Amino acid sequence: MHYKVKEVADMAGVSVRTLHHYDQIGLLKPESVSPAGYRLYTEKDLERLQQILFFKELGFGLQEAKNILDNPGFDRKQALTAHRELLIKKKARLEKIIASVDETIKSIKGGIQMNNQEMFKVFDMSEIEKHQAKYAAETRQKYGDTDAYKESMQKAAKYTKDDWSRIMSKSNEIYQRIADSMEKGPSDPEVQEAVAQWRQHITDNFYNCTLEIFRGLGDLYVDDDRFTANIDKVKPGLAKFLREAMHIYCDNLQK
Amino acid sequence: MHYKVKEVADMAGVSVRTLHHYDQIGLLKPESVSPAGYRLYTEKDLERLQQILFFKELGFGLQEAKNILDNPGFDRKQALTAHRELLIKKKARLEKIIASVDETIKSIKGGIQMNNQEMFKVFDMSEIEKHQAKYAAETRQKYGDTDAYKESMQKAAKYTKDDWSRIMSKSNEIYQRIADSMEKGPSDPEVQEAVAQWRQHITDNFYNCTLEIFRGLGDLYVDDDRFTANIDKVKPGLAKFLREAMHIYCDNLQK
DNA sequence: ATAATCTATGACGTAACGTTATAGTCAAGC
DNA sequence: GCTTGACTATAACGTTACGTCATAGATTAT
Known part of the structure; x- marks a missing residue:
C-alpha cells in the first residue's frame, strides 16, 4: 500500500511542505513516484520519517539526523x-x-x-x-574522562541557586581584583595572589585543579572565543592578561 | 565616556555584527556617531543592551524585546x-x-x-x-480562568512519567476504537459508547469535563489545525468524525 | 461534467545574525 | 610623516527549516 503526501503528513503531524523539503535535501525520498509525478510513500518510509522526527525532537539538525540514519555503523x-x-x-x-x-x-x-x-x-x-x-564535549576530550571532570559534574549538580550566586559573586570579585591590577603586569605579587585565589576557588567549588589543568584553563580563556568574550566583559583584554598571569603562576610553582 | 563597537561587544559578550544588526533594526541605536561615522555608545546604551540580552535570554524575540522596552506602560x-x-x-x-x-x-x-x-x-x-x-493562552481565554482549567493544571503537574504513559495509552486505545468504527457513522452505539468513555477519561485524569466544555473540545479538534493533525495521525479524518460524534453525544444528553 | 481537493514545482520570506568583500580611520612605531 | 596593524563602516550573500504564495496539472466526488 502506498500513501500520498498529505496522508503521510497527517499521520506524522508534519506539513506537506516539510515532506517536500525532506525530499529535496535527500533526507526522505519516497519509495516511488506515480506516472503523474506524485510522491508515493511506503510503510518503510513512514518508519524512517518517525526516526527523523525522533532525532529532530531530540534537538538534532536535519543533516545530523541524516548522518545518523544513513550510517548503519554510526x-x-x-x-x-x-x-x-x-x-x-x-x-x-x-x-x-x-x-x-x-x-x-x-x-x-x-x-x-x-x-x-x-x-x-x-x-x-x-x-x-x-x-x-x-x-x-570538547572539555571532556581535553581533560579526558578524568576524575576531575566527574568530580566537577557531581559537585555542580548539587548546587542550589544560592550556591551559584555565592560562587559567581566570588568569581566576579576575583576577576575584578585582577582587572584592577592589570596595569601592574601579570607577574605583580597582587595579581599572583589573586590568581592563586582563583585556583583555590576552582578547587573548592568544582574539582581538584592541578597545575596542568590550571595552565590548560588559561589557554582555553584565550583560545576559545566564547570564554574570551565572557571574561573580557569584566574588562577588555582581561582574558589574555589572565592567561599570562596563570602561566607565570604555574611556572613559578613548577620550576 | 563613550565606547566603540568592539569595546561594547567584548563587554557584553556579543559580536560586533550583532550590534550593527541591533542598530539596523532600531533596537539599539548608539547615542552618538563620530565624525568618521563610528558608533559611540554610552553607559545608558550598555544598560539597554543588558536589558535586551536579558529578555532574549528569556526566549523573547528581538521585536518583542523592543516592544517591551519601548513601551513604558507595557x-x-x-x-x-x-x-x-x-x-x-x-x-x-x-x-x-x-x-x-x-x-x-x-x-x-x-x-x-x-x-x-x-x-x-x-x-x-x-x-x-x-x-x-x-x-x-488561547485555552485559558476560551475556558477562562475556570476551576476546570486550574484543576487540570494542578493534576497534570503531579503526573509522573508512568502516569502519563498510562493516560496516553488509554487515550490511544479509545481513539483507536473510535477510528475502527468510523465506517459505522458517528451516531453508532459503539462509537457513542467510546465517546462517553473519552469524556470520562478526561474527567478522571484532567478536569470535570462538562457537556459544554466537551462540545467545545470537539470543535477545537477541527478548528485548530494542530489538534486536527495530532488526532488524524491515528486515522485521517478522525478529528472531523470525532467532533460529529461528540456533538451527537452532547445533543442526546442535553435534549 | 464540473467543482472541490490534492499534487507538483518554483521561488520568495522569515529570524538573527555569520561571513566575506571592499574601503575608509585611527594610534603607534620607525 | 609614513607605514603597519587593529579597528571601523556599509553592502550583500549565506544559514536553518521550513511557511507562504503563485501557477498549473491530476484526482475524486457529486
Whole structure:
C-alpha cells in the first residue's frame, strides 16, 4: 500500500511542505513516484520519517539526523549520550531562567524593578552554562574522562541557586581584583595572589585543579572565543592578561 | 565616556555584527556617531543592551524585546507570567526527552533497538505538550480562568512519567476504537459508547469535563489545525468524525 | 461534467545574525 | 610623516527549516 503526501503528513503531524523539503535535501525520498509525478510513500518510509522526527525532537539538525540514519555503523549510543549532557544543561538553564523570571515578577509586584546588577548576574550565569553545555564535549576530550571532570559534574549538580550566586559573586570579585591590577603586569605579587585565589576557588567549588589543568584553563580563556568574550566583559583584554598571569603562576610553582 | 563597537561587544559578550544588526533594526541605536561615522555608545546604551540580552535570554524575540522596552506602560508582569508557563512546559518536555533518551541508550546497551511503537509514543507525548504550551493562552481565554482549567493544571503537574504513559495509552486505545468504527457513522452505539468513555477519561485524569466544555473540545479538534493533525495521525479524518460524534453525544444528553 | 481537493514545482520570506568583500580611520612605531 | 596593524563602516550573500504564495496539472466526488 502506498500513501500520498498529505496522508503521510497527517499521520506524522508534519506539513506537506516539510515532506517536500525532506525530499529535496535527500533526507526522505519516497519509495516511488506515480506516472503523474506524485510522491508515493511506503510503510518503510513512514518508519524512517518517525526516526527523523525522533532525532529532530531530540534537538538534532536535519543533516545530523541524516548522518545518523544513513550510517548503519554510526555510534548511536555515543551520539545520544553526548546529547543527553546537553539536554541536562539545557534543563538546568531553564530552571535558572524560570527562577529569575519568578524573581522579576515578584519584584514587579513589590513595585521594585530588578536592578541591572541582578540582571547582569543572571545573564552571566546562564552565559557560563551555555558555554559549559556547548563545550562539554570538547572539555571532556581535553581533560579526558578524568576524575576531575566527574568530580566537577557531581559537585555542580548539587548546587542550589544560592550556591551559584555565592560562587559567581566570588568569581566576579576575583576577576575584578585582577582587572584592577592589570596595569601592574601579570607577574605583580597582587595579581599572583589573586590568581592563586582563583585556583583555590576552582578547587573548592568544582574539582581538584592541578597545575596542568590550571595552565590548560588559561589557554582555553584565550583560545576559545566564547570564554574570551565572557571574561573580557569584566574588562577588555582581561582574558589574555589572565592567561599570562596563570602561566607565570604555574611556572613559578613548577620550576 | 563613550565606547566603540568592539569595546561594547567584548563587554557584553556579543559580536560586533550583532550590534550593527541591533542598530539596523532600531533596537539599539548608539547615542552618538563620530565624525568618521563610528558608533559611540554610552553607559545608558550598555544598560539597554543588558536589558535586551536579558529578555532574549528569556526566549523573547528581538521585536518583542523592543516592544517591551519601548513601551513604558507595557505590562511586563503579564508578559513574564505568560512566558513562565511556556518555560515550565518546555522544561517538562525536556525531562520527557531526557527520559526517552535514557531509555533509548538503555535499549541499545541491551542490544534491543527501541521499536517504533515506543518512538511513536514519545513523539505523540511531546507533540501534545507542544500544543499545550502553544495554546495554553488561547485555552485559558476560551475556558477562562475556570476551576476546570486550574484543576487540570494542578493534576497534570503531579503526573509522573508512568502516569502519563498510562493516560496516553488509554487515550490511544479509545481513539483507536473510535477510528475502527468510523465506517459505522458517528451516531453508532459503539462509537457513542467510546465517546462517553473519552469524556470520562478526561474527567478522571484532567478536569470535570462538562457537556459544554466537551462540545467545545470537539470543535477545537477541527478548528485548530494542530489538534486536527495530532488526532488524524491515528486515522485521517478522525478529528472531523470525532467532533460529529461528540456533538451527537452532547445533543442526546442535553435534549 | 464540473467543482472541490490534492499534487507538483518554483521561488520568495522569515529570524538573527555569520561571513566575506571592499574601503575608509585611527594610534603607534620607525 | 609614513607605514603597519587593529579597528571601523556599509553592502550583500549565506544559514536553518521550513511557511507562504503563485501557477498549473491530476484526482475524486457529486
